Amino acid sequence: MFDVASSKAGAQVVLATSADEEYPPENIIDGSQDTFWVTTGLYPQEFVITFQALMNINTVRIQSFNVRKITVGRSVSNEPTEFELLREKDVESTDGQLQEEEIHCGGNLTAQHLKFTIQSGYDHFATIHQVHVDGNAVHS
Template identity: 50%
Template sequence: MRWGRVGGAGSAAALRKGPRVGLRSLAAKLRRTRRRGLQERFSFIVTLHLHIGLCPVTTRSRRKIKHFKMKKTDLCLSSEGAEVILATSSDEKHPPENMIDGNPDTFWTTTGMFPQEFIICFHKHVRIERLVIQSYFVRTLRIEKSTSKEPVDFEPWIERDLVHTEGQLQNEEIMARDGHATYLRFIIISAFDHFASVHSVSAEGTAVSNLS
């Protein structure tokens, strides 16, 4: 990390005006640097687990998702028109779009502090029968849904406490009731670590009608 030059008339004037402000600014920089370092380490560990085979559930999940995609449409795929329109965290290496790209080796990661959330827009009215969420370190997950044309009027739908799976992905399968929606909001209320990741969100179901 580069530090600016200390000294000079400007620095002396700043110290005379308020040394405490300078110390608070320095402390804030150190906290931001530490958060970035922890997040990068978390992303590296998750990626390493995927590539050296410490996530055996990934292979099984790929087969499972391919199986039901042949029978039903995965409404959450970006190729089906779904879009992540909001996410409270965004890392350029692990953006929110990774959750719906159909690639199990990519993921979205939070940037610390909870709750964290993201909203998926289907751009149509859909009926969801089953959800499959692959994640890492997520403790409590709440899902809300809306049938409005805009991302408003969300109502509670599903809430789950996930099991901590050391060294492998969490694979949460949910059979949905009253699954009519135009938007889904996923809220990660708490996690087992400072950071959490979501690798894929799949929604088995059918498109009902276009938004009009």
């Protein structure tokens, strides 16, 4: 198991609905908690992570701030389309520290892409500091 969502593992953020070039979506998968991607107003906000290959997913860990409700979807097609909803999470608000959410997928779940949708927030702006996905490549 390793972080298949990290840019070092060849993953990419292929879509993000907010763009402040000082806080780019690449910060979500750069392996550092110090950098983040920020939403720039209104909800929902979305980003899609595309893996190097089809992966078995064990756990998804999200570090965020001001996120109230987030949904995660997966796609197994080559193109980032045809997503199906995996999980919907209500996240508790935190004061002065990051929110941490873990989604357990059991290891039998495959995905080529994961789509994260921030449905609502505790404030006008929310961040994603890091997404970590424990998994490994599907060997066919």
